[in-house]
Amino acid sequence: MDTHFLDSFVTVADCGSIAEAARRMNLTPAAVAQRLRAIERELGQTLVTRSGRNIQVTPAGLAVLDAARALVSGARDLRAIAAQGVPAGKLRLGATATALTGLLPGIIAALRGRHPEVEYFVRPGASVDLYHLALSGELDAALIVRPHFAIPKSVGWTVLRREPLVCIAPADSPDDDPHLLLQRLPFIRYDRNQWGGKIVDDYLRDHDLTVREVLELDALDAIAAMVHRGLGASILPDWAPPWPEGLRLRKTVLHDSPQREIGILWRRSGARLAAVEALVQVATSAFAGRPVTASGSASATGRSAESPPRG
Known part of the structure; x- marks a missing residue:
């Protein structure tokens, strides 16, 4: 069979x-x-x-x-x-949408160069869903947003990237304080049911910002596209590049904001542990401890962005 x-x-x-x-x-x-x-x-x-x-x-x-x-x-x-301890077999990985494009390709490329016997299945999804799939054993590892609760000791966790919050508004918006823009323009909200969206909600509450909410979405690239079209302003984590091409945004770093932490969660046991540990080692070498500047590039960092943002 x-x-x-x-x-x-x-x-x-x-x-x-x-x-x-x-x-x-x-x-x-x-x-x-x-x-x-x-x-x-x-x-x-x-x-x-x-x-x-x-x-x-x-x-x-x-x-x-x-x-x-x-x-x-x-x-x-x-x-x-x-394989008797040599990294091999098929890893079942999970990744959020931004990690899928901004982090995972580099990790897999590096791991494939070192351990060509490892194969991959990748499942996209929200952090909360991928977290539970990793804990249940359906996934070997996942690139997700750090949860706001303690992570069990049965799994490993390491932070790969810390992302500050940024205020994004249409490129022709006045060069005002970002808080004024957020209160003046319609607000497009990052879904509060997402762990990253909770960070944005906490920021609004901590700064006593009252916004006029018109949309709530769980797709960061879709929110950026809505803002580009002049439909409002938003607060988003400054996710790993690439950002969608062709956007014209005014993008301002919120320096006093909490950061969204993106990391790798993995199972500490199982037949594919050698391959999982090789994956974690490659990911840690590539990303952990690397300083994260706003936007991840010089094209749209803390100023009016007339060219497409790259990070």
Whole structure:
């Protein structure tokens, strides 16, 4: 039985959608559906049924789901176990949207140069979701925002980047104090349900700033694009470049602000521990302790930004 096909079944069951499972596995929906049919023929049972655009796992599928999950996990561990302490096997990583573009490519490129036997599966998501997936063992490591509560000792944590808050406004805004701009212009809020959004909310509260909120979004690049279009102002962490191309923003560092800490969270045990530790070592060497200047470049640091911000 092909464990890749079993993995497709498990992923479809977890996602509730063939399209979403295909996106996560970097396959076409047709390829995922073909794998499902092959597993069903081999087992002689229907494992999933369609309900509109969603997928429902049948009683037969539920009966074998835990065993299928264990087989997939065991097969994934075999390569790492056979390597006898040498970094190898397939790492399951999570990353927030900004870490996915600003940090993870450099980390994987460096790790691949040192340890070509390591393979990767990357799952994007919000910090809170990736945190719980790492704790449950579904992910080996995750690049996330530091939570506002104590991290269990069963996992490791190291900070890779500290990001100050910046006030962003349309490029043609008056060169006023950022607090005046925030109170004068409509406010586009970074989602308070996100850990980074909570930092922004705390800043507004600590400085007794009353804003006229018109939107609340969880995508930082979308907020920056809204501001570029003249729809309002916002406070965002100065995330790792790249920022979207073509934006014209007035960007001011809030020097008295708390910082959003981006770090790597990893499991301290498991068959792929050697590969995980190699990943952490590479990430720490590349980013930890590096001073973070506002914007990460000279193109839009604490002044009116007529050119696209790069950080």
